[in-house]
Amino acid sequence: MGVNGIPFLKMNGLGNNFVVFDSREPLPVLSREQIAMFARDINFDQMITLEKSPLGVDLFMRINNADGSEVSACGNATRCIGRLLMEENGAENATIQTNAGLLYAYKTEDPQRITVDMGTPKLGWEDIPLSEEFRDTRAIELQIGPIDDPILDSPSVVNMGNPHAIFWVEDVNGYDMGRIGPLLEFHPIFPEKANISIAAITGQNELTLRVWERGVGLTKACGTAACAAGVAAVRKNFKQLPGRKNTIILPGGPLEIEWRQSDEHVLMTGDTEFEFEGVLDPETLSWERIAA
Numbered sequence: 001m002g003v004n005g006i007p008f009l010k011m012n013g014l015g016n017n018f019v020v021f022d023s024r025e026p027l028p029v030l031s032r033e034q035i036a037m038f039a040r041d042i043n044f045d046q047m048i049t050l051e052k053s054p055l056g057v058d059l060f061m062r063i064n065n066a067d068g069s070e071v072s073a074c075g076n077a078t079r080c081i082g083r084l085l086m087e088e089n090g091a092e093n094a095t096i097q098t099n100a101g102l103l104y105a106y107k108t109e110d111p112q113r114i115t116v117d118m119g120t121p122k123l124g125w126e127d128i129p130l131s132e133e134f135r136d137t138r139a140i141e142l143q144i145g146p147i148d149d150p151i152l153d154s155p156s157v158v159n160m161g162n163p164h165a166i167f168w169v170e171d172v173n174g175y176d177m178g179r180i181g182p183l184l185e186f187h188p189i190f191p192e193k194a195n196i197s198i199a200a201i202t203g204q205n206e207l208t209l210r211v212w213e214r215g216v217g218l219t220k221a222c223g224t225a226a227c228a229a230g231v232a233a234v235r236k237n238f239k240q241l242p243g244r245k246n247t248i249i250l251p252g253g254p255l256e257i258e259w260r261q262s263d264e265h266v267l268m269t270g271d272t273e274f275e276f277e278g279v280l281d282p283e284t285l286s287w288e289r290i291a292a
Contacts, residue, residue, distance in 0.1 A: 018077050019046075046216070065216050075118055104117040120265055141154070142187070164194060180212070230248060
């Protein structure tokens with residue numbers, strides 16, 4: 001592979017897998033089809049490209065799903081890139097420009113745990129967006145299965161830089177998300193498709209979440225889904241979830257989500273991990289691991 005290879009980092013946030021390319025110096029551009037082929041080979045949920053920020057902040061973060069489609073926000077990736085930047089700059093915080101706006105990352109006492117300010121949620125039906133009007137997005141008219149005995153119904157919908165639908169259930173393991181997820185991701189009510197979650201209250205100030213991520217599929221963790229579920233839980237006013245701070249348990253581990261009352265910003269805190277450095281041949285899409 002040699003000198004023609006593109007260096008990359010493999011990282012994850014609670015098992016939400018990322019390949020990171022640093023394009024602050026120009027690099028070859030991968031097509032959507034090449035991204036999808038590379039994702040199948042190395043197994044990542046999103047490809048993250050670091051670019052110079054047009055606004056002059058630390059950097060611009062471009063996000064492509066495993067199918068090659070571009071999305072505006074990814075909470076777990078923001079935590080990973082925030083950690084990368086803070087270690088690179090010896091700083092206590094980092095500002096990351098995305099297509100969803102500016103996001104802010106902060107160190108915690110544990111160097112692997114990063115807090116990200118994900119901004120304010122969008123709650124209006126036209127901002128989710130939905131293809132028809134619903135005045136109350138805490139529960140919209142949507143179901144899957146028979147009318148008189150639906151499998152899932154009445155999700156909460158929230159936009160956290162991307163659209164989310166959260167169905168409230170008793171047991172998140174009682175549903176075949178591999179079958180249900182694609183049906184709902186592409187439902188005509190979601191003109192930009194949607195991330196589909198099922199959520200159950202499993203303790204005091206604790207939710208358990210499973211996520212079908214648009215353009216990715218089943219994922220071990222989705223930061224914006226956890227944020228959306230945290231916001232939706234507060235809006236639903238569940239007795240077991242007093243206050244505005246909850247622990248969201250995902251298959252990859254826990255995230256702490258706080259919907260801050262003072263400014264309505266959503267704060268997310270969780271672990272990050274560097275896995276290894278690698279090199280990709282952009283012509284053949286072969287790659288090799290070069291360092292832990």
